[in-house]
Amino acid sequence: MDPYRILVLLSFFLRLHEGWATAVQGGQFAKGSIEVGGLELREHTTFTKIWTAAPLNSGDSSATFFSPSSLPSGFFPLGSHAQSHTPNPSPTRALIARDTANSLASPTDFTVLFSSNFSSPSPVFFWLPIPPPGYTAAGHVITTSPQKPPLSSLRCLPNHLLEPCHSDAPTWSPKSDLPFTVHLSYSLGTFVAGGEPPLHCLKKNDIALAAMPNLTQIRALIQTFSPIFNFHPKELYLPSSVPWFFNNGALLYTNSSSNGPVRIDPPGTNLPQGGTNDGAYWLDLPTDPASQNTIKAGNLSFAEAYIHIKPTLDGTATDIVFWLFYPFNGPARARAGFIEISLGRIGEHVGDWEHVTQRFSNFDGEMTQMYFSQHSSGEWVNAAELEYAAVGERRPAAYATLHGHAFYSKAGLVLKGEAEKIGIKDETAEEGAVMDAAAGCLVVSAEHLGLEEPAWLQYMREWGPKVSYDVDKELGKMMRFLPGKMKRGLRTLVGRLPKEMLGEEGPTGPKGKASWNGEES
Numbered sequence: 001m002d003p004y005r006i007l008v009l010l011s012f013f014l015r016l017h018e019g020w021a022t023a024v025q026g027g028q029f030a031k032g033s034i035e036v037g038g039l040e041l042r043e044h045t046t047f048t049k050i051w052t053a054a055p056l057n058s059g060d061s062s063a064t065f066f067s068p069s070s071l072p073s074g075f076f077p078l079g080s081h082a083q084s085h086t087p088n089p090s091p092t093r094a095l096i097a098r099d100t101a102n103s104l105a106s107p108t109d110f111t112v113l114f115s116s117n118f119s120s121p122s123p124v125f126f127w128l129p130i131p132p133p134g135y136t137a138a139g140h141v142i143t144t145s146p147q148k149p150p151l152s153s154l155r156c157l158p159n160h161l162l163e164p165c166h167s168d169a170p171t172w173s174p175k176s177d178l179p180f181t182v183h184l185s186y187s188l189g190t191f192v193a194g195g196e197p198p199l200h201c202l203k204k205n206d207i208a209l210a211a212m213p214n215l216t217q218i219r220a221l222i223q224t225f226s227p228i229f230n231f232h233p234k235e236l237y238l239p240s241s242v243p244w245f246f247n248n249g250a251l252l253y254t255n256s257s258s259n260g261p262v263r264i265d266p267p268g269t270n271l272p273q274g275g276t277n278d279g280a281y282w283l284d285l286p287t288d289p290a291s292q293n294t295i296k297a298g299n300l301s302f303a304e305a306y307i308h309i310k311p312t313l314d315g316t317a318t319d320i321v322f323w324l325f326y327p328f329n330g331p332a333r334a335r336a337g338f339i340e341i342s343l344g345r346i347g348e349h350v351g352d353w354e355h356v357t358q359r360f361s362n363f364d365g366e367m368t369q370m371y372f373s374q375h376s377s378g379e380w381v382n383a384a385e386l387e388y389a390a391v392g393e394r395r396p397a398a399y400a401t402l403h404g405h406a407f408y409s410k411a412g413l414v415l416k417g418e419a420e421k422i423g424i425k426d427e428t429a430e431e432g433a434v435m436d437a438a439a440g441c442l443v444v445s446a447e448h449l450g451l452e453e454p455a456w457l458q459y460m461r462e463w464g465p466k467v468s469y470d471v472d473k474e475l476g477k478m479m480r481f482l483p484g485k486m487k488r489g490l491r492t493l494v495g496r497l498p499k500e501m502l503g504e505e506g507p508t509g510p511k512g513k514a515s516w517n518g519e520e521s
């Protein structure tokens with residue numbers, strides 16, 4: 001019997017007998033704690049609420065502050081925790097640490113960073129722990145009393161385990177004219193407060209790779225948690241594998257006039273490798289209309305989910321990214337009230353790469369969140385809010401929108417970029433074609449495992465040509481039928497569309513997207 005199958009059966013057995021026991025476990029992955037430089041780190045989710053910042057004026061931001069509580073013996077917090085007030089602040093996770101080789105130190109003192117009454121019933125004190133030399137307080141402390149917190153209330157980490165990092169948005173900034181903001185360290189779950197407080201994260205190379213799942217475990221995670229993709233019942237443009245696209249006549253063009261387009265071999269070895277997207281090469285459909293129609297439709301029996309594994313949250317979590325390739329992206333449609341508006345060919349393009357990402361904690365091997373890419377952005381959804389086919393089933397649904405292939409966690413209609421009540425229709429529905437991500441998938445990249453990547457993944461140029469239609473002309477066709485206000489709305493709406501949808505740029509492959517190396521936007 002195939003070892004992956006044994007793991008899956010084993011995990012199913014464990015689940016039946018121990019409730020929601022960890023599905024995949026072994027070695028340093030999902031053993032409950034991560035060991036690093038003489039420390040044992042754990043993920044802690046029990047908190048006491050300390051203080052809620054009521055907004056001073058309507059529109060001001062607010063936040064709730066928490067302190068880790070009921071710690072297992074020998075463990076210490078690294079600071080307090082905070083959550084923005086949107087819409088329901090609940091604490092997520094903070095790391096706690098136990099010393100295994102004299103690596104932790106208590107602070108030597110505390111000083112008040114900031115204190116205030118705001119409009120809250122109780123005053124509040126933000127404390128800066130003073131670390132001994134060679135150590136850093138990776139989190140600050142909040143109390144509602146003017147007494148200094150006990151020195152034993154947290155531990156400082158040795159400098160060599162940390163590196164500076166940044167957060168895109170403050171968790172709390174009470175007032176725009178106040179030089180005081182609160183930022184959360186996403187990997188540690190502790191906050192720092194002040195003018196421009198330096199934020200620390202765990203140094204990537206220390207733990208990043210030790211607690212990551214190996215290939216056996218990755219396959220078991222895929223078998224247990226991977227999504228079921230649902231396409232719209234009216235979808236004309238389904239995914240295919242990349243070799244299917246090449247086999248069915250996709251062509252490689254170059255801007256050098258002496259070379260005509262060439263066929264691409266199935267693994268993509270004759271595509272230019274590496275480099276940047278400089279406009280010198282692009283892909284396009286075969287030239288005869290019958291082949292074009294065949295290739296545009298894709299073919300689900302050949303479709304594959306291409307999987308990229310990457311460490312995240314400083315190696316305390318693993319992102320499993322599922323990329324789908326569609327030979328063709330259909331035209332966008334808009335909606336104003338009950339009126340459907342065709343946008344002509346706007347939105348159409350050859351070569352469409354879309355993805356969802358599942359995030360797993362390397363502490364317990366559980367899926368915590370899933371990201372759904374939607375045009376040039378997307379959204380994270382907590383695992384508990386995902387749609388599962390049946391009770392006890394752990395494989396979530398992902399719905400792809402008709403023609404545009406944006407992903408959503410639930411079926412329904414979303415109007416994107418609404419202007420004057422006109423929005424682009426992102427429409428998903430049940431009862432269309434379905435693709436089981438686990439049934440046809442290929443792990444194409446996992447830096448920590450040094451896997452060899454397929455040649456087509458190294459192709460950094462465009463997977464489709466620039467637009468072959470005139471956006472203004474396409475718009476003009478629709479405008480004739482609309483009242484003035486809606487015309488303005490439609491123009492604004494189209495102005496907001498991502499460049500790729502407007503066809504001003506051909507789409508790049510997975511490695512050309514910012515999320516390949518960075519966080520999801």
Ligand SMILES: *[C@@H]1O[C@H](CO)[C@@H](O)[C@H](O)[C@H]1NC(C)=O
Pocket residue numbers: 025026027028214215216217
């Ligand atoms: C992955 O780790 C597990 C648990 O330690 C081990 O049984 C398995 O052989 C490993 N697989 C690979 C491919 O290294």
Ligand SMILES: *[C@@H]1O[C@H](CO)[C@@H](O)[C@H](O)[C@H]1NC(C)=O
Pocket residue numbers: 115116117123124
């Ligand atoms: C909060 O307000 C009360 C009453 O105005 C005042 O006595 C107290 O000193 C204030 N506390 C702080 C921390 O500013």
Ligand SMILES: *[C@@H]1O[C@H](CO)[C@@H](O)[C@H](O)[C@H]1NC(C)=O
Pocket residue numbers: 255256257278279280
């Ligand atoms: C093709 O594109 C490359 C990269 O942008 C450029 O350097 C080159 O001049 C172009 N060649 C022609 C013939 O336009």
Ligand SMILES: *[C@@H]1O[C@H](CO)[C@@H](O)[C@H](O)[C@H]1NC(C)=O
Pocket residue numbers: 297298299300301302
């Ligand atoms: C997909 O390919 C299979 C095998 O070649 C073929 O039988 C099937 O008709 C194709 N499906 C579509 C929708 O073209």
